[in-house]
Amino acid sequence: xxxxxxxxxxxxxxxLDVPLDHAAPDGERLTVYGREAVAPGREDExxxxxxxxxxxxxxxxxxxxxxxxxxxxxLDHYRVLLLDQxxxxxxxxxxxxTLALRGGAHEQAAYLAHFxxxxxxxxxxxxxxxxxxxxxxxxxxxxxFGGFCAMTYLSYAPEGLREVMITGGLPGLRASAEDVYxxxxxxxxxxxxxxxxxxxxxxxxxxxxxxxxxxxxxxLPGGGRLTTEAFQALGKMLGTGTGSYVLHYxxxxxxxxxxxxxxxxxxxxxxxxxxxxxTAVPLYAVLHEAIYAQRSVDPKSxxxxxxxxxxxxxxxxxxxxxxxxxPVHFTGEMVYPWLFDTDPSLRPLKETAEALAERTDWPxxxxxxxxAANDVPAAAAVYADDMYVDVAHSxxxxxETRGLRTWVTNEWEHDGLRVSDGAVLDxxxxxxxxxx
Numbered sequence: 417x418x419x420x421x422x423x424x425x426x427x428x429x430x431x432l433d434v435p436l437d438h439a440a441p442d443g444e445r446l447t448v449y450g451r452e453a454v455a456p457g458r459e460d461e462x463x464x465x466x467x468x469x470x471x472x473x474x475x476x477x478x479x480x481x482x483x484x485x486x487x488x489x490x491l492d493h494y495r496v497l498l499l500d501q502x503x504x505x506x507x508x509x510x511x512x513x514t515l516a517l518r519g520g521a522h523e524q525a526a527y528l529a530h531f532x533x534x535x536x537x538x539x540x541x542x543x544x545x546x547x548x549x550x551x552x553x554x555x556x557x558x559x560x561f562g563g564f565c566a567m568t569y570l571s572y573a574p575e576g577l578r579e580v581m582i583t584g585g586l587p588g589l590r591a592s593a594e595d596v597y598x599x600x601x602x603x604x605x606x607x608x609x610x611x612x613x614x615x616x617x618x619x620x621x622x623x624x625x626x627x628x629x630x631x632x633x634x635x636l637p638g639g640g641r642l643t644t645e646a647f648q649a650l651g652k653m654l655g656t657g658t659g660s661y662v663l664h665y666x667x668x669x670x671x672x673x674x675x676x677x678x679x680x681x682x683x684x685x686x687x688x689x690x691x692x693x694x695t696a697v698p699l700y701a702v703l704h705e706a707i708y709a710q711r712s713v714d715p716k717s718x719x720x721x722x723x724x725x726x727x728x729x730x731x732x733x734x735x736x737x738x739x740x741x742x743p744v745h746f747t748g749e750m751v752y753p754w755l756f757d758t759d760p761s762l763r764p765l766k767e768t769a770e771a772l773a774e775r776t777d778w779p780x781x782x783x784x785x786x787x788a789a790n791d792v793p794a795a796a797a798v799y800a801d802d803m804y805v806d807v808a809h810s811x812x813x814x815x816e817t818r819g820l821r822t823w824v825t826n827e828w829e830h831d832g833l834r835v836s837d838g839a840v841l842d843x844x845x846x847x848x849x850x851x852x
Contacts, residue, residue, distance in 0.1 A: 638689055
């Protein structure tokens with residue numbers, strides 16, 4: 417068991433072998449990793465445990481650099497477990513390199529079908545019993561998709577929970593993938609309008625780049641193609657507190673003059689690649705629509721819902737915008753089938769993603785009846801301007817979950833937990849304890 421000491425935090429590694437399919441505990445197993453964090457000098461104290469569930473899907477837990485961000489507050493009260501959800505980080509990886517060992521696309525898809533919130537919760541329960549003890553409960557903090565997992569936890573294993581805190585992550589209990597994206601496009605359109613109101617000069621900058629990409633084949637440094645649709649995908653950053661500024665600075669440095677005239681700068685293309693590449697987070701793309709699939713809500717396949725619903729919102733059609741003299745709309749947190757052509761890290765997983773998109777009869781992730789009878793103290797920060805998670809869906813879920821208190825705020829965007837210097841966590845702790 418490895419132990420590291422950083423300024424203000426002591427870190428300990430934990431590995432567990434868990435069933436690939438928790439319904440078949442004697443079958444194939446895989447390794448899941450969690451990093452324990454505790455304040456120096458308190459290693460031997462009987463501190464309550466706090467499980468942190470990271471956003472995603474397919475993203476590893478944050479790597480501590482000391483007593484930074486929300487962890488500063490958490491270590492004052494808890495022993496924290498930063499879980500690398502299955503397939504991510506130091507858990508047994510699931511990517512184009514490892515999945516190639518599992519056979520063809522359908523075999524890979526069948527394997528990845530076990531990487532959703534229900535399995536993550538069962539993994540967490542094994543960690544709880546191992547670390548806290550079989551009869552001990554622990555607290556959970558879920559950010560974004562981690563909040564979705566927390567609601568699955570409340571649905572299927574509430575006996576392991578002392579309290580639940582959720583930031584920007586209350587899912588629609590009965591929202592299909594189509595419902596999610598039909599609600600998302602108008603939110604993204606509002607973020608576009610706000611960005612262009614802040615930086616009106618970016619309207620022409622974005623149009624010029626999109627027009628160039630429509631007429632020319634442009635390659636990113638890693639070999640991927642920058643199409644007009646891929647360029648629009650930079651809008652995913654508009655949902656963070658500083659995302660509009662980052663996008664603006666990116667657009668203002670897009671061009672240089674080369675031997676044949678103006679061309680997109682290599683520095684711009686490198687920066688674009690860093691924002692668009694899924695090399696480090698392939699499961700984010702491969703499993704993105706699967707996190708919304710539930711047989712009781714919609715027994716059909718998700719079938720690339722974001723792409724299908726997009727046709728209902730012509731403002732996001734780049735050709736219409738360019739030909740009509742209108743602003744080019746950036747898209748948001750959507751995954752489209754063309755991504756598996758333009759991103760080299762995802763090309764080997766194209767057929768696997770297609771098999772998952774065609775998959776039907778996904779198990780339910782939430783139990784509305786059990787949530788209606790919930791007795792675990794729970795509180796959620798709902799960001800009023802959240803681009804990624806629909807506020808109406810979140811508040812409806814809160815109303816249907818007994819005892820779940822909400823704090824609706826426009827003080828922060830979706831990344832409020834990370835950038836609020838502990839203020840968001842502080843308030844949620846006080847809410848679940850009935851102090852406010």
